[in-house]
Amino acid sequence: MTERPLVRMTGIGKRFGGVHACRDIDLTVRAGEVHALLGENGAGKSTLINILSGVITEYDGAIELEGQPVSFAGPSDAQRAGIATIHQELDLVGGLSIAENMFLGREPRTRMGTVDLRRMRRQATDHLRTLGADLEPRRLVGSLRVGEQQLVEIGRALSLNARVLIMDEPTAALADAEVERLFATIAELRRAGVGIVYISHRMAEIEVVADRVTVLRNGGIAGSVDPKTASRDDIIQLMVGRSVDALYGEGRNEPGDVLLDVRGLAVAPRRPTPGRTEPAGVDLTVRSGEIVGLAGLMGAGRTELLETLFGAGGSGRRAGQVTFDGRPYRPHGPRSALARGVAFVPEDRRGAGLMLEHSVADNVVLSALSTLTTLGLVRRQAVKRTVAGQLSALAVKAASPAVATATLSGGNQQKIVFAKQLLTRPRLLLLDEPTRGVDIGAKAEIYRLLHQLADTGMAILLASSELPELLSLCDRVVVLHRGHTVAALPRASATQQAILAAANGDDAKEAR
Amino acid sequence: MNSPNPTSVAEAPRETPPRRGPIRLPRDRHAIVDSFFRFQSLFGLAAVFIIAIAVSPVRNGESVFLSSGNLANIVRAVSEIGIIAVGMTFVILIGGIDLSVGAVLGLAAVGSATLMVDSGMGILPTVLIVLLIGTAFGATQGAIVARLGIQSFIVTLAGLQAARGIARMWSGGLGIPIAYGDGPQEAPEAFSTLSGSINGVLPVPALLFLAIGVGALLVLRSTAFARHVYAIGGNEKAARLSGVPVRRVRITVFAISGLLAALAGIIHAGQLNQGSPNDGAGYELDAIAAVVIGGTSLAGGSGSMGGTIAGALLLGILNNILALNNIDANVQLVVKGLVIVAAAALQKLRPRIA
């Protein structure tokens, strides 16, 4: 404790207009420790670390790095000072390769002054390997799936060899295997004396990885705890200001008739797109009032399956039978899917879910506009009411419905995507990683909401990489492997081991 | 501690009102800031207007610039560009561009003249056919953009050439004069209303421009179509996944642009009593300039019709005041360049998303 901390932030404050994102926050990071930052969506975590990483340059308070006062003029300044950051939102350049992204802004040069592509690729491969990712460094980042992009971001931060490493929800898009590798890497870094700031909404991770926990609430510090001694409930109590019980609901109604019936669905793409796993033999049913989970390893093809069911998948020849509500179902596009009562919450909220620069209200009503118009004219009052209702139903934290969606915290952005699709009053809701980056309190709200929706007869098909979520939320879990259904486990027999074994393809034969 | 680094100011995240989309839900202090900047597209216009009054020559103790005849002339002079710019605004809002409008104007002018003078058609059928041609031309371009996924810049650049070529072939390369009367080879007298004025004050083309501008402004404020337009420009993929009929909207938008360019062509023919295949050359750049000066982003998804109208008027006032002061034509070019940049800079006073 006498040791001088690596980073000392004192009295940090930041306002965005009327929003007090941070107020009077003190934070220290010591060499060789993992300091976890917790808090609800919009608590100010990202803002705080944006200040430390030089993204935000106007703020109150002071920062010391190894005792020296510092003030960064920009992100590259902070990088030079030894602070590497994995930002919450994936900020990569889709048109550049993995290696180029990892070394953007500090490309190794050859003696002739050109970029040393070989060295760049080799180092990129090395860094990715420590994370257990074998990605061809020449692949364009735009062709990677979200989890892989996340790994590239992490690899990039590692390659900086920084003294301070900030990770803002690094595992939000990762599956368990990758998370384990990441933790192994973190352990090594900790031994090497790197100070780490770690932000996550996954409590289980915090218990494994954190040395210290600071909880933020409404922009201020709610308290600090020792994860070894504090219970999960204590921490949640600090975060939310109340205890969140019954995170996963119990006591389900009997499901109704079969709503969605998929038999032997396969898509043979006209042109293979690297990195996509199109459905190659999917069988599943979803009854109304039922919540069905989709499990699988990264790249198992869950996203593609959901996209296909929504009419938004890759083009190509389709085989198999899909019926919806007893009638053949073959959407030409999202529009016809929505018209049949099928809604979809995509996994990539920034790329596919939101118009970031448009207002929250504009985003919320987009899908359901037809219900809010008369003769093509939008009914303003109705829009206003609907938006307000939807925002409070999902407890979205936004200064007003008129602010740009980009100004919302990550978790709140996710809720907007959710709100938009729910407004279409679907009969079947397709969800792809719906709680990514959502705080624990809000997650509980969403789960409660999903149960309510199921109770009203809505069918829900949900892909998630968080097994606990699948296990406790779903009536059945369907496991995909390389685009095939390999198992359909009812709630009673769905265990972590069973799902993992099926996902790895171990019991593929038995299941078929 | 505040870090007072001046260069980083622009890059810091700021209090950010959303981009100018259709909705406005004022509530707290955001509302004040927002409604202030809602009129940002008028800053440049107001500034140019005030400067114009200040530097206007005076004749018989009266400001030449402010004389009602001169103001009417200004609006009439920009009315064609303005009408085209209204259509262009839709195109730019979805992130596209339409370079063919000037050539479509020429084609429509030739069409109007030929149909009335050579084919002896009445005004109504002529106008309908010409508007249909323009709409079909625009819709075709839109369909190519939407179906084949080719950038609209290239499609409409090709469209420009094609429309120009067709207009020249149709007219035999020469302007077709429009004489009025009841005889053969004469157009109905009523067509010349387009070059007249209401009460001798408000020129008919100016009236049409303002009517269309206000109409489009209302459409952009309150229709579902407008929200789809903004959504496509904001994030096409998200729009598609939200059930926006992306292709249809896209085709419609280009059709609107073609329609309004054709209308401008009819007005052009009516004002000049001639339809020439070379009419409207370069109008596309003026129209785009009006839209962009009006604060609409070429990246799509943000902008307003009020801005476009203001932008068109700004360009008109600028041209007028330079001419009234007898600035040398070459110096005019330079001054115009500088003023346009200054006006655009003024519109920028609005804070941006970092």
Next chain:
Amino acid sequence: MNSPNPTSVAEAPRETPPRRGPIRLPRDRHAIVDSFFRFQSLFGLAAVFIIAIAVSPVRNGESVFLSSGNLANIVRAVSEIGIIAVGMTFVILIGGIDLSVGAVLGLAAVGSATLMVDSGMGILPTVLIVLLIGTAFGATQGAIVARLGIQSFIVTLAGLQAARGIARMWSGGLGIPIAYGDGPQEAPEAFSTLSGSINGVLPVPALLFLAIGVGALLVLRSTAFARHVYAIGGNEKAARLSGVPVRRVRITVFAISGLLAALAGIIHAGQLNQGSPNDGAGYELDAIAAVVIGGTSLAGGSGSMGGTIAGALLLGILNNILALNNIDANVQLVVKGLVIVAAAALQKLRPRIA
């Protein structure tokens, strides 16, 4: 059961860490598809080339189109547009546009002629000063774009006007003829090399174009600067967060465009033995067309220099073959429009990132 789905091969199952072996992307399959599509920008060019051969008039049993003199002429004819397009590619890659290039060409042509003929300067100082003027002009535009955050369309549209006005004022509105010799009012004979050929086959401007094109291609392939350019066009925020000097790159890119436009202007003056302030009118659209036909996206972030070179040659071949066949000028316009769209559609065969 293991799926024989070819696409899933690339996505070998992710195993738990201990069992992980180095799973490589199957190089071969990707490599074939990749290298096929790497040359996608050549599809349109190849198609037009083949068509040109097919429809070329034949003289003395020989294809006129394929005669070496004709091929050389094609490259010479597009060399100025091509050089401008090379600079334009950088600008478009960062998501900008430069409309001023044609006017800068005119300014540079006037500058070359005036400095050599009227001021009696030697070739080297003349060329240096003119290139400096072009670079400074471009850099100024870039600085306005980067500092004030005004859209480059509007800044360079203003720049176009300004450059044109300056050129007209400088030259008195008339072309300045360049006579060669040692006397006063005469330019050094060496300057006329620009209108000559190497070995009587390869025209000097064509050589310069190809050299600059290949140089730019290498720059784009192998420098850090190029990565920064792509990054800014692809995701400006990511670029900034990565420490890319966004402003500096932006200014540099516009400076390059101005520099190359000025170079094209010098070549223009050398080829035509005259510097006229109206030279280069409309070249910006041709140059942009070359870039876009070459597969570079106007949204920025993706495209290639090879594509641009191919696009410029495609336009040149198109003009040439239409002229060789004595096609009526108006029909030419229409045909050109159609071929441009078809060429762009061909480039689209490439699979896109969803």
Next chain:
Amino acid sequence: VEDDPGSGSSDASAKCGSGKDFLIGMSQANNAEPYRQVMNDDVSNAAKSVPGFKVVVSDAAQDNSKQVADVENFLSQGINLLIISPNEAKPLTAVVKKAYDQGIPVIVLDRKVEGDAYTAFIGGDNVAIGKAAGEYYAKTLLPQGGNVVEISGLPGSTPAAERAQGFREGIASNPKIKIVASQTAEWLREKGQSVMDAMLKSTPDIDAVYAHNDPMAEGAYLAAKAAGKETAIKFTGIDALPVPSGGIKAVEQGRLQATFQYPTGGREAIDLAKKILVDCAKDVPKTTTLGTQQITKENAAEVYTTLGGKQ
């Protein structure tokens, strides 16, 4: 022309007389054409020698609408006399009439407007010029006949049509002269060069190039020179502007065989304006057709000086 309001009753003539200041508006169709730039210069220079004359020039940049607005702006400013070189006849007729009806004398240059609501027209005769060129081909340049290629002006422009028509009339007397190809180079030097490039390939045995203006002739010459054929082919142009970049110099320096003057009428217009405004002349000729001059190597230097070309 009795009740001619322009030179008659109202404003302008009431104000006419010596020792007064006059504002003359010169509405030019397009400053980008050298011919028109020289016309502007001629007007401005001639006006300098008339005390009290002030000329303002506007550039319509080839846009009829812009030219209408230019004239309207002149009217707002209260010009005393309008000189206009219309972009096209019909579209400018109305605004010219408007000026004329306000009592402002109007001198129309180069291209006519319709009707007779103007004070005077001064211009050349493109058919006659084309014909003169044709006759020169028939009698002097290619008396034995030969293959001629034509490089024409912007399609659809009246001068291009008339220069083509006149030329065909002129060569009619010599049936051995054949026009073997005709392409447009839109009045532009660089287009002249690239069009000639192609024609050199596609058309065998070219004896002469008839270009509708001097810049295109020069462009064609450059193309031929690059192909080593500049001596085998003869080039002629039209315009003969007395400026360093003009056709007279090109003839003098031997690149063109001949060029035919297309007079700008600028000085004549100011002479007329002086008569109307200063001398209060009531009766001025309604139409003045300016003749052409054939310029060949023999008379080039001399004509250049008489036309006031600067060295």
